[in-house]
Amino acid sequence: MGPLGILMLETRFPRLLGDVGHPDTWPFPVCFATVAAATPDRVVQREPAAGLLEPFVAAARGLVDEGAVALTTSCGFLSLFQSELAAAVTVPVATSSLTQVPWVQALLPDRQVGVITIDAGRLTPAHLAAAGAPADTPVVGTEGGRELSRVVLGDLSDLDAAAAAADVLEAGAELAAQCPDLGAVVLECTNMAPYRAALAQSLGCPVFDIVTLGHWLVSGAGPARHGG
Numbered sequence: 001m002g003p004l005g006i007l008m009l010e011t012r013f014p015r016l017l018g019d020v021g022h023p024d025t026w027p028f029p030v031c032f033a034t035v036a037a038a039t040p041d042r043v044v045q046r047e048p049a050a051g052l053l054e055p056f057v058a059a060a061r062g063l064v065d066e067g068a069v070a071l072t073t074s075c076g077f078l079s080l081f082q083s084e085l086a087a088a089v090t091v092p093v094a095t096s097s098l099t100q101v102p103w104v105q106a107l108l109p110d111r112q113v114g115v116i117t118i119d120a121g122r123l124t125p126a127h128l129a130a131a132g133a134p135a136d137t138p139v140v141g142t143e144g145g146r147e148l149s150r151v152v153l154g155d156l157s158d159l160d161a162a163a164a165a166a167d168v169l170e171a172g173a174e175l176a177a178q179c180p181d182l183g184a185v186v187l188e189c190t191n192m193a194p195y196r197a198a199l200a201q202s203l204g205c206p207v208f209d210i211v212t213l214g215h216w217l218v219s220g221a222g223p224a225r226h227g228g
Contacts, residue, residue: 003069006030006063076098118148
């Protein structure tokens with residue numbers, strides 16, 4: 001089995017076990033490429049297309065040259081680059097965990113799939129559309145919480161994992177309150193993956209994230225290849 005290639009933002013915040021950027025999260029080989037200047041502030045809180053597409057394309061091609069059999073990223077807001085990155089390489093590309101929204105919705109036609117994001121005010125209909133998700137997908141963010149959004153968007157070096165988990169659980173409770181027919185949740189933010197199991201237990205419904213997406217990508221991929 002060839003490695004999963006992961007395009008990483010340039011960050012310094014802690015990456016817990018379960019996070020997309022922690023090597024031990026993955027039970028199969030992975031390879032990473034950090035895109036210089038692709039900071040959380042620039043990708044989430046500014047217009048990411050300004051000067052970042054070409055560096056991401058170059059990094060994606062480099063990972064394929066290393067043998068990556070599929071590619072994903074460390075930020076769900078990169079759904080905006082889905083078409084361009086997929087067209088730039090010859091392996092499957094899923095830029096965002098949001099690509100799972102329409103798949104999961106198709107499995108639960110009588111229930112609603114909701115999204116938890118790092119910043120609901122910044123996650124636009126364009127991000128959802130690029131991932132194939134309906135524009136009316138319910139979205140709740142953790143930006144009003146105490147820890148996770150503050151640390152990730154501020155790219156801070158210390159993280160209180162318990163407080164971050166509480167932010168995700170509170171966002172889940174808010175989502176469930178807004179959607180009485182909630183049937184599943186997709187976590188936009190790749191840094192929420194360490195809290196997936198706790199959220200699923202709290203809500204009593206399936207939760208999908210960047211790690212479930214990565215497993216799916218690799219499960220259908222072939223052996224390692226070299227050269228794009």
